[in-house]
Amino acid sequence: MKKKGNYFNFVFKGGIIMKKIILLLMFLMSIMTFSALKDGIYYVEKNHDGNWKAFAKLTVKGSRIIGVQYDRKNSSGELMTVDQKENEKYKSRFGESFRETSFSMTRSLVSSQDVNSVGGVKDSGALSEFKQLVNFLINKANAGEQGNFKM
Numbered sequence: 819m820k821k822k823g824n825y826f827n828f829v830f831k832g833g834i835i836m837k838k839i840i841l842l843l844m845f846l847m848s849i850m851t852f853s854a855l856k857d858g859i860y861y862v863e864k865n866h867d868g869n870w871k872a873f874a875k876l877t878v879k880g881s882r883i884i885g886v887q888y889d890r891k892n893s894s895g896e897l898m899t900v901d902q903k904e905n906e907k908y909k910s911r912f913g914e915s916f917r918e919t920s921f922s923m924t925r926s927l928v929s930s931q932d933v934n935s936v937g938g939v940k941d942s943g944a945l946s947e948f949k950q951l952v953n954f955l956i957n958k959a960n961a962g963e964q965g966n967f968k969m
Contacts, residue, residue: 854881856962859953866890866947870898874951878959883931884895884922888948890916912940923948 832965855878862864863873870890877885890898898916912919919939926936933952939945954969 855883855956855959857881858959858962858964860958860964860967862951862954862967862969864951869893872947872951874948874955876952876955876959883928886952887929888920888951889925914940916944919944927952
């Protein structure tokens with residue numbers, strides 16, 4: 819009986835070790851298949867509401883995000899970040915201008931390189947929209963698909 823118990827312990831412990839080795843190999847393979855951001859300029863826009871289109875532009879160099887622009891433009895191409903009247907309306911609603919919101923999110927992304935760590939703005943809708951646009955562009959940058967896209 820003792821021999822059978824030792825054999826069982828060996829197989830059982832060996833099985834645990836084998837599972838750990840397999841998990842380690844799967845983890846290493848997943849790291850190796852993760853692609854780095856490809857250098858380039860990536861742009862996407864989507865309708866925000868009847869008067870504005872939201873857009874994001876991502877600049878990647880050396881597999882790092884070195885520049886981000888997030889804004890909204892009207893049918894005349896005027897940017898919300900420079901529209902004083904719209905910024906005042908936005909500030910009365912959220913306590914900070916759209917310009918401040920946009921700059922805060924873009925600076926945070928460039929410094930952290932992680933869209934999920936971006937936060938600290940009062941307009942959760944703008945934050946959600948920013949993350950949606952940037953995640954779309956990060957996927958394009960991982961694939962190296964430069965260009966202007968619409969959502």
